[in-house]
Structure formats: C-alpha cells, structure tokens
Amino acid sequence: YLHTIQEYLIKMPSLSTTVTKVLAVCNSPNTSANDLNKVVSMDPVLAGNVLKLINSAYYCLRNQVSSLTQAIIMLGLNTIKNLALSTAVLGTITKKTSLQNNTMDIFWTHCIATGVWAKALALETGITKSECEEYFVAGLLHDIGKIPLIHCFSADYMKIVAIAAEKSHSFHTIEKAVFGIDHEEIGNLIAQKWKLEGAIAQTICTHHHLSKTDDQTHDFIERLAVSNILSKGTIN
Numbered sequence: 446y447l448h449t450i451q452e453y454l455i456k457m458p459s460l461s462t463t464v465t466k467v468l469a470v471c472n473s474p475n476t477s478a479n480d481l482n483k484v485v486s487m488d489p490v491l492a493g494n495v496l497k498l499i500n501s502a503y504y505c506l507r508n509q510v511s512s513l514t515q516a517i518i519m520l521g522l523n524t525i526k527n528l529a530l531s532t533a534v535l536g537t538i539t540k541k542t543s544l545q546n547n548t549m550d551i552f553w554t555h556c557i558a559t560g561v562w563a564k565a566l567a568l569e570t571g572i573t574k575s576e577c578e579e580y581f582v583a584g585l586l587h588d589i590g591k592i593p594l595i596h597c598f599s600a601d602y603m604k605i606v607a608i609a610a611e612k613s614h615s616f617h618t619i620e621k622a623v624f625g626i627d628h629e630e631i632g633n634l635i636a637q638k639w640k641l642e643g644a645i646a647q648t649i650c651t652h653h654h655l656s657k658t659d660d661q662t663h664d665f666i667e668r669l670a671v672s673n674i675l676s677k678g679t680i681n
Contacts, residue, residue, distance in 0.1 A: 446598070446623075446624040446625055446626070447624070447625050447626060449597050449598075450593050450594070450597060450624070450626065450631065453593045453596060453597055454593060454631075454634055454635065454638065457593075457635070457638065459638060459639065460530075460533050460534070460639045460640075461488075461533055463484065463485075463487060463488040463491060463529070464491075464529045464530060464533040465640065466484045467481070467484055467485065467491075467525065467526060467529040467530075468526060468529070468530065468640065468641075468642070470484055470522075471522045471523070471525065471526035472526075472642060472643070476522060478514055478517045478518045478522075479514065481517050481522060481525060482513055482514045482517055485513060485517065485525065485529075486513055491528075491529055491532070492513055494528060494532060495513060495516050495517065495520065495525060495528065496510065496511070496513065496516055498516075498520065498524075498528060499516040499519055499520055504519075520575070521575040523575050523576060523578065523579055524575050524578050527578045527579055527581070527582040528578075530582060530586075530641075530645070531582045531585055531586070534586060534589070534639075548595050548599055548602065548603060549595065551606075552588070552591060552592075552595060555588070555676055555677075556584065556585050556586070556587065556588055557584075557585060558584075558675075558676035559584035559585075559587060559588075559669070559672045559673050559675075559676045560580070560581040560582065560583070560584025560585040560672075561581065561584070561676075562584065562671075562672035562675045562676050563580040563581060563583060563584040563668055563669050563672035564577045564578070564580045564581040564584070566580070566668045566671065566672060567580040567668060570668070579644065579645065580665070580668065580669070580672075582645060583644060583645045583648040583649075583665070583669055584669060584672055584673075586645060586648070586649060587632075587648050587649055587652050587669055587673065588628055588632070589632050589635055589649055590627075590628035590629060590630065590631035590632030590633070590634075590635060590649065591628040591631075592635075593631055594620065594624065594628065594631070598624070601623065601624075605619050605620060605623060615653070616628075617629060617653050629649070629650055629651065629652070629653055629654070630650075632649035632650055633649065633650040635649070636649050636650060643662070644662045644665040644666065647659070647662045647665075647666055648662075648665070648666050648669050651666060652666060652669050652670050652673060653670070655667055655670060
C-alpha cells in the first residue's frame with residue numbers, strides 16, 4: 446500500500462507556477478495589490494476568474510469592475526489566494542485522475558458541505574467576509590489526503606467506508622490499520638509538495654487531532670473539525 450501511495454504522490458502534479466507565485470506574494474507581509482496584479486495578469490484564466498468573482502451577484506455591485514487591480518483591492522489578497530488555490534487544486538485533480546464517479550461524488554459532497562458549514566460558523570462568530578473564504582477553502586481541501594487512497598484502492602476504500610459506518614469507528618483509525626497510513630499523514634505530504642502554509646495546511650494535517658495544532662491556528666481548525674462533524678452522513 447505505502448509504495449503505491451508514494452508512487453502516486455511522486456506523479457501527482459505540482460501546483461502551477463502562477464499559483465505558487467500567488468501564494469508567495471500573498472504570504473509576504475509587505476505585499477501590495479500592485480505586486481499581486483503583476484502575477485495574476487500573467488494568467489488569463491485566473492485574471493478572468495478574479496473579474497468574474499468581483500462582478501458576481503455575491504458582491505452586488507452597481508457598476509461592473511473591469512480593472513484587475515481594482516478587483517484585487519476590492520476582493521483582498523486573502524480572497525485572491527483562496528480563489529487561485531481552490532481553482533488550481535480542483536483542476537489538477539479532475540484533469541489527472543480517473544476515479545470511480547460514485548466514490549468521488551460522495552467525497553466532494555462531504556468536502557463542499559464541510560466548507561459551507563465552516564464558512565457559516567466563521568460568519569456567526571464574527572469573522573470578516575474575506576477571512577471566511579479561507580474557511581470554505583480549508584473545508585474543501587481538508588480531506589485531500591484521501592484522493593490517493595480513493596484513486597489507488599477504490600474497492601478497499603469503500604469497504605472502509607462501510608466498516609466505519611457499521612461499527613462507528615473513526616475513519617482515520619481504520620485507514621491506518623488497513624493502509625499503514627491515514628489521510629492526514631498523506632495530506633501532510635501533499636501540503637509539503639504543494640508548499641501550502643498556514644491554517645489551510647494545518648487543517649489538512651491535523652483536523653482529527655486538535656492537540657497537534659498550534660495556538661495561532663487552533664480556533665480555525667477547531668471550527669473546521671466541528672464543520673467536519675456537522676457534514677457527516679457522507680465520507681467523513
């Protein structure tokens with residue numbers, strides 16, 4: 446099992462150069478909207494997505510925004526980072542894998558539900574709208590470590606789903622017993638490969654083990670852990 450997983454991770458594509466640069470710029474303490482504009486403007490797809498987002502019904506603007514720099518200022522660095530990251534990750538996975546549709550439908554239903562719950566909880570606890578987007582992305586990606594397991598061992602994976610539901614055992618504990626590794630540990634390897642940092646990376650690696658979180662990200666990951674429980678009924 447472990448050898449197959451390691452081979453899968455080696456072949457898993459890295460994030461695009463543009464997304465890597467976006468993450469680096471957004472994580473820099475001295476970044477300006479102009480710095481981010483220089484990176485985003487080099488990627489027509491990402492630039493188009495930024496303009497599409499700011500002009501969507503979600504922001505209810507009277508006048509359409511056509512300036513990329515203005516859009517970046519209005520959305521904020523955090524929202525641009527999360528947009529770039531989620532778009533890139535989903536694109537990477539859907540293009541490079543051929544997975545059982547039913548298994549993946551269940552998987553993504555759970556991940557999206559977790560993201561929606563996390564964003565809702567964040568809003569209820571007074572987190573700003575731009576910061577709430579990071580909660581949704583963290584929910585969307587929290588179980589990314591399950592992707593190699595589903596891809597490489599679909600039949601075994603669905604047996605684990607059945608066992609976890611029937612015996613009420615924790616999913617990651619059964620993964621560890623069967624595969625010798627669980628989705629948090631695999632998620633940590635993916636986060637390192639993609640050079641993810643901060644709360645999203647910590648969520649991927651520790652959402653079942655809050656004791657491993659640091660003081661800076663504990664509250665964030667605790668909300669994600671609660672959201673993960675609230676969205677059960679799918680793969681958890």
